[in-house]
Amino acid sequence: MTITEPPPFEPSKIELNSVTDSKIIAVSLYSTRAEITRLFKFEVKTGQNQVHIAGLPNVLETESLRVEGRGAATIHDVTVSMAKGEHIPTSSPKLSELLSQREKTANALARCEKALTSLEQYLGSLTVQHLEVSHLDKVLEQYDSTGGRLDVKKTELTEELRRLDAEISDERVLIAVPHENSKLRMQAAIGVFADSEGAVEIALIYAVPNATWTAFYDIRVDMDTKEDPVTLIYKAAIKQNTGESWDDVPLQLETSTPTFGLGVPTLSPWNLSVYQPPPPMQMQRAVKSARKSRSFALPSMPALPLASAALLGGEDEYQLPEMRYEDASVTSKGNVSATFRVPGLVTIPCDGDAHNFTIVQLSLKAAMSWVSVPKMDAKTHLNARITNASEYTLLAGSASVYVDGSFISRSDVPAVSPQESFDCPLGLDPSIRITYHPVLKTRSQSGFYTKTVTHVFSQRITVHNTKAVSIEHLKIVDQIPASQDSQIEVRLVNPALVLPSEGGAGTSKRASVMLKSQPQAPVVNVANGIVAQWDGTDESAVDIDTLGRDRKLNWVCAVPAQGKINLALEWEVTAPARVHVVGL
Template sequence: MKKQTLLPAGILMIAIVFHFRAMAQQPVPVASNLTDVTVFLNGALVSREGSVSLEPGTRELLFSGLPAEINAQSVQVQGTGNITILSVNYQINYLKSPEENQQIKVLKDSLQLLQNMVNLKKSALTVCDEEEAFLKSNRSIGGTNTGVNIADLKAADEFIRARFAETGRLRISLSKEISDLNEQITRISNQLNNLSNLNQPTGEVRVKIMCPSKTKASLRLSYLVNNASWTPEYDLRAEDPSKPVELVYKGSIVQNTGEDWNNVHLTLSTGNPSLGGAKPELNIWFLDFYYPQPARILKSAKAEAVPETSEMVIENDEVVARGYGTMHKLTGTEPAVTGSSYTEFSENQTMALYSINLPATVPSDGKPQLVEIRKEKPDAMFIHYAAPKLDPDAFLVARITGWEKLNLLPGNANVFFEGTYTGQSYLNPGAIGDTLDVSLGRDKGINLRRERIKEFTSRQSLGSSRKDTRGFEITVRNNKKVPVSLMLQDQIPVPVNKDISVDPVEISGGNLEKQTGKITWNLKLAPSESKTLRLVYEVKYPKNRQVILE
């Protein structure tokens, strides 16, 4: 009897021991919240904070529901409290999907509502079908031994016709409503397919700690994710030539990391961790005679495509804006406060940092979120520029100096003048000189005319040579009520063959740059003042050859 009673008791004791041992081996979950995000030009450093109550001994803590695209080498854990961090490991959990964000939940609720509405409409169609079937099966009236009087027949006919007409109209209306609802369901389903992360794994960080006594520990987890970036964008605003230019520095943030950044402290950094920080090393460059190898002929049914190359040319360090649109000014005493008022700028040896002291939210949807981070008013001088050979209009240009102190990065710039959007340009600090020229648009207050002078348009043969002469007259008039400074440019051809020579005959005091053939006139025009310039040049070349001139 004792053996029969001791055996179940022993099994129970063993089960209790294994239960508590299994409980001791289970990691302690840490509930954490996003607090800080530093976005780089490629990648982002995300920080989380959480706290947990611990019993004495060695424990394993678990941060779960993290993005799957974490750089494992970047994971760091810091803690406060009477604990010792023994190890930190990052792993991917393929059995758990990320939590759905609010946008996905709203879309799913809308999809369910639309499907319920479709089901109701289909039920109404079924009722129409049953009513029509009932009417068809009860068309015959009266008995087999009695006839039907004309009044009853007419009434029955009118009733059946009216019901068939009503059910037909209802069927058409319900079918149209079902079709419209299905279109909405298709659009929402496509959007859900783009946003859904149900089949994606999640990341988790396991932290092994040791605590000598019961304590409450605070932990900070940071890691680098790759699916995030920011790009600079600019607004260049000029209200009046007598006022300084305003340069608005913006950051366009995009992230698709799998977790929403809700109410976080956001910092934009000009650093790029993906480039690496290891300095380059020069290896020995061995030099020997070159022995060309015989070319091999490859027989193929299709020729291999040669990739195309493109070249970007920048002329005169000038940024040209195209397009027009008007922005109406709002009346008021003070302009609205923007994000740049809450942004702190700092700079270290390798990067610049823009810390935004307002809670920011950036969802994980791959859509750009624009934040304003800085405003500057660099020194600028306004001039007019014209090249009548290419365009009959004059352009107002802001010549910005001191831009190299602004830590600019390459990016698109929206140009505004007097509240009017004049177009988009591209700022590339690495390709411009000491002065940044920004075109603010056309100025119709200056008239230009470039005409060919007939008496200076000729061709002569001199022995074995031929001489072509071209002449142009350029007329400029200032119709504005204020004096203007105009930089006017034209050109003569630059020969690339020693048998061709180009000689300027008359340039009306312009400055000729021989290497480029550009001629520049810096004119001062009083109100209603006109000036006329002449450009005449000669081209000599062998008589048996041909050149093309304008």
């Protein structure tokens, strides 16, 4: 009895190209890479189908590829490979035609030059014996006519040859240009088993590098607006050079950064022991060995560079600083991450250029403040304390700052979570004029047996607000000297601030003290709308016990429109008469 085996089963083969047979339906863009979702729709036959997808980007991260399907079919296996390199042509029909024309033109030019040479030789061979004088005129006329015709032909052929050479060069450059799909040579093979014939959908989801986005901002400040004076335009600069063009795609911007193989670091044991010097015999052997090795050192061995010597524990105390790497990732301080969806569909070509999109425009509250250090510079700096009252997480990025429609400066915005605040410098405000008057000095001496010298210094500062509106928070920063020797005593007279370590804020004849809840920072009311304090008092994370140690103080002032205020700083320096004080 003969057993007939069934014929071998050949799976149905389906050839697809990612550029022409699919559409990008989602792009999630991270700070250093993008996740692409491509959707393919095609017909399958009952049974096994082998789907071959070509035209995927070369930079596709194969470990990230996953396949999802919809329809009456089952995905069996997925393999990814790089297509073999295409044969780069070295010729073309046009190039062959141009080369043929050039050869014909070159031959014609050679014949023309040979004819001119023969004409010259013929004229030179004529003698009196072979040519009668009566025929000389006719011969010269024919020579001139024939030579002129050949000269014109030679010029035309030379120009034609030059033109053909230029066209041949251009055609060879055109042939050498890689095809547009040279960056799309990755391919995927997917086994699909279909229960029945019909249409199915397969989505390829994969990650690609060479795609980035960074945040940047336009900050516009209207000084005449009291309610929400700051308009912040949140923008994204997107670059991609993945090999494929993103045409009419929904774009989602992610603030998180994918990590690979990242774990919690572990601490190695930290042991302490007593140093045990080696025995004398071992030390002598070590010295002899070192001398011997130096005597047999290769003379051509170059000296270690400074950085290498430092790494090997060289004796030079100077070491080059370690290189720093800029961290490209941004972590949201509110939630773990935030996601922004760009409105509508966007198109981002594969060109590596920055394409800018607006995420949102926000109206934010801000507290304006002015600060000046007139001892160093009488200019007044304007600053805005902006509160992010929106639901958007602001990533770190650069900002172009405009005040009343005029470009002021470029600044950096830190990472800011919702309801968090950040400082934004707004440049100089020339309408606040500060005069730092010359310091007045007096000297007195006291004591009979132990003589002491007291120097009294008085500094006056005048502030003029030329604005038509009042300002509420102007900070003037100054300092008094700090003693570095117990023989020198420095005492602040006016304003009557004391150090927290000396009993906190006290009262004086010159000013009253504003009491605060414990622990207290010394604050003195100098006049109506003017408060004196140690510099740093109004900072949130300040250690009160450290206030005043650097002897820096400031006045926080409210200045009326078109008004002037005067600030006074007075201090005493006392030292023995025999001591020469340096720095006064």
